[in-house]
Amino acid sequence: MLKAALAIARKDLSLALSGAQGLVQTVLLGLLLIFIMSLSREPGELSPPLAAAAVFWLATAFGQVLVFNFLYGLEEAEGARLGLLLSPAPAQAVWLGKALSGWVLLFCCQMVFAPAAVAFLGQTVAGSPLTGLAVVAAVDWGLCALGSLLGALSVGKSSRESLLTVILFPLLVPALLAGIRLLETVISGRGLEAVGAWTGTVVAFDAVFTAAALVLFPFLYTGEE
Amino acid sequence: MAQALVRLRRVSRFYGERAVLKNIDLELAPAQVTLVVGPNGAGKSTLLRLVAGLLPPSEGEVETELPPGGIGYLGHKTLIYPKLTARANLAFWQSMFGQPRDDAAVTAVLSRVGLAGFADEEAGVFSRGMSQRLSLARVFLTAPRLLLLDEPASGLDPASAVWLRREIRAVADAGASVAWVSHNIAADLAACDRVVRLDGHRVAYDGPAAGFDAAALAGEGVC
Numbered sequence: 526m527l528k529a530a531l532a533i534a535r536k537d538l539s540l541a542l543s544g545a546q547g548l549v550q551t552v553l554l555g556l557l558l559i560f561i562m563s564l565s566r567e568p569g570e571l572s573p574p575l576a577a578a579a580v581f582w583l584a585t586a587f588g589q590v591l592v593f594n595f596l597y598g599l600e601e602a603e604g605a606r607l608g609l610l611l612s613p614a615p616a617q618a619v620w621l622g623k624a625l626s627g628w629v630l631l632f633c634c635q636m637v638f639a640p641a642a643v644a645f646l647g648q649t650v651a652g653s654p655l656t657g658l659a660v661v662a663a664v665d666w667g668l669c670a671l672g673s674l675l676g677a678l679s680v681g682k683s684s685r686e687s688l689l690t691v692i693l694f695p696l697l698v699p700a701l702l703a704g705i706r707l708l709e710t711v712i713s714g715r716g717l718e719a720v721g722a723w724t725g726t727v728v729a730f731d732a733v734f735t736a737a738a739l740v741l742f743p744f745l746y747t748g749e750e
Numbered sequence: 751m752a753q754a755l756v757r758l759r760r761v762s763r764f765y766g767e768r769a770v771l772k773n774i775d776l777e778l779a780p781a782q783v784t785l786v787v788g789p790n791g792a793g794k795s796t797l798l799r800l801v802a803g804l805l806p807p808s809e810g811e812v813e814t815e816l817p818p819g820g821i822g823y824l825g826h827k828t829l830i831y832p833k834l835t836a837r838a839n840l841a842f843w844q845s846m847f848g849q850p851r852d853d854a855a856v857t858a859v860l861s862r863v864g865l866a867g868f869a870d871e872e873a874g875v876f877s878r879g880m881s882q883r884l885s886l887a888r889v890f891l892t893a894p895r896l897l898l899l900d901e902p903a904s905g906l907d908p909a910s911a912v913w914l915r916r917e918i919r920a921v922a923d924a925g926a927s928v929a930w931v932s933h934n935i936a937a938d939l940a941a942c943d944r945v946v947r948l949d950g951h952r953v954a955y956d957g958p959a960a961g962f963d964a965a966a967l968a969g970e971g972v973c
Binding site: 533536539602603604607608609611613614 | 803804821822823843846
């Protein structure tokens with residue numbers, strides 16, 4: 526399963542990065558969101574770290590929808606979904622492959638969102654950037670595990686694309702809240718031990734939705750139109 | 751008759767209240783080309799999807815002797831990635847079928863389908879005929895024991911259609927079973943061993959191709 530998942534992730538990343546397909550829209554949407562939010566403060570005024578972290582994760586959440594619509598759309602253009610389902614690889618390999626490629630793509634987008642948020646929202650990062658990267662990567666995995674699971678709902682008919690947003694956002698709330706709290710802690714330079722419960726929330730979210738996806742994905746990603 | 755690769759036992763399929771197939775009994779044996787014919791809406795594509803396990807039957811059972819990955823599919827859509835080169839497409843499907851990366855095998859199969867000179871071009875720029883050849887290369891590379899074809903010749907020029915017919919026959923002669931949905935019965939019948947005709951959601955004919963009267967169907971708009 527891991528080899529097939531890596532093959533799918535490699536193929537998706539090659540398609541996404543070769544023509545920057547899927548990434549440009551995501552980055553532009555996120556930057557637009559950060560810029561618009563920055564207009565809500567007076568010139569020279571600093572946004573609170575909590576608000577900056579919230580804007581960052583909001584941009585990420587919207588970007589995630591575009592990323593997974595793009596990734597699953599790749600399999601629909603010429604019916605490759607049928608080929609994936611008829612291959613000997615388990616359906617979960619598709620989920621894992623998409624989650625991995627989504628994880629990388631989302632992280633690439635965040636590498637643009639982060640400096641933009643710092644610049645436009647007037648932040649000074651007091652904490653360790655490495656801790657910040659670890660927090661972002663950990664929260665991202667939960668977002669991508671869930672995004673890849675629910676992305677399967679958007680395949681087949683265009684009318685289903687809206688389903689992804691409708692179902693995804695309410696389920697993302699715990700991860701987003703935890704991400705906001707943890708990132709705010711990193712920006713303000715406090716240790717993560719001060720927000721241990723939120724760290725636990727991220728770990729639990731990642732574990733629950735990884736396990737749920739492994740069980741549920743074959744029922745969502747089928748040959749039905 | 752050799753051991754069947756797939757058996758359908760009293761299989762029915764409904765979409766909501768609408769029946770598409772009712773009480774279908776069918777066996778697909780190795781080294782045999784089965785032509786599946788019938789008017790539009792007769793359930794031919796649904797039948798292939800049931801055989802492939804892509805759709806669950808509403809009633810009845812689909813039994814198969816095939817291991818995972820033992821079924822190949824070629825239809826209206828080519829199952830290729832337009833933004834990848836022909837070579838990268840085939841290398842991807844090699845990985846998905848657990849095969850080691852083998853550039854020589856990819857080159858050989860591209861030569862077989864006449865695309866050796868286009869190996870490093872994006873599949874998206876290919877004509878319909880070239881795309882279908884690439885799709886067939888994918889099938890050859892994964893060597894399925896059961897090949898399902900859903901009007902694979904639609905959009906092909908006459909010369910490409912003749913070539914496709916010859917390749918399909920070669921796949922069956924090598925031991926695979928082929929189930930082939932076609933509307934071009936008069937032309938395709940000669941390459942087949944057996945005909946299954948669907949009509950009124952049921953199997954109306956299941957017998958040797960030699961005894962099948964294709965001309966009689968012309969008036970029904972089937973061919």
